Amino acid sequence: LIGGKIRVKKEANWIENLLNSKFFESCGYHREIRRNEKNMFCIDCNLCFCKHCISSSSHCFHEWLQICKYVYHDVVRLHEIQKYLNCSEIQTYKINGEKAIHLNPRPQSKDSKTSKLKGSVTCEACGRHLQDLPNRFCSIACKVSIDANICKEHYQKNFVSSQITKFDLSNENESCISLNESSEVIQTWCISTLKPRKNLHKRKGVPRRAPIC
Secondary structure, three states: OHHHHHHHHHHHHHHHHHHHOOOOOEOOOOOOOOOOEOOEEEOOOOEEEOOHHHHOOHHHHOOEEEEEEEOOEEEEEHHHHOOOEOOOOEOOEEEOOEEEEEOOOOOOOOOOOHHHOOOOOEOOOOOOEOOOOOOOEOEHHHHHHHOOOOEOOHHHHHHHHHHHHHHHHHHHHHHHHHHHHHHHHHHHHHHHHHOOOOOOOOOOOOOOOOOOO
16 A cells, blocks of 8 residues: 555645646747747646657656646646546636636636625635536635545556455465365265275185095
């Protein structure tokens, strides 16, 4: 279980860095190339980079996310992020026909009347107005601040399942050995029991008459 805990901690770190990263800044490695804004995030390397870094490094073999802009705020596509995080009950928005969610809560004015309306749905973390139920949060950061189990602990599950598999295989081998041993005992018993016993009293041979003198 030690290996599983280490990997879960690693997942929590990349979520924190994802929410605190400043995207759409110029990449320092590709300053002379057009469209060099850092709008990608590598989960394995735990950092943001531009699209040109994918072909020039090992990021192409890693797990990464693409960050988009929605009304001047950072969002991520739902079908990409939900592989790694539990995104249920987070308000989604449609961008070019695809569902997306905000990384961090959008700023709202203090005199906002929408969130104070009676019966309106608001974010449990920041109080921002939500469109409909069963949504409880307006962004990933809001859900992380309340729900500590947002990570999909697939690494830990794989680790535990591998240990269970090894345990089952060892038990299976032991059971096979015990069955083989028991079968040998049964076979020995059957041979000794069913083997025909030798006649202790042999039948006398055919009597012969004495020669006539």
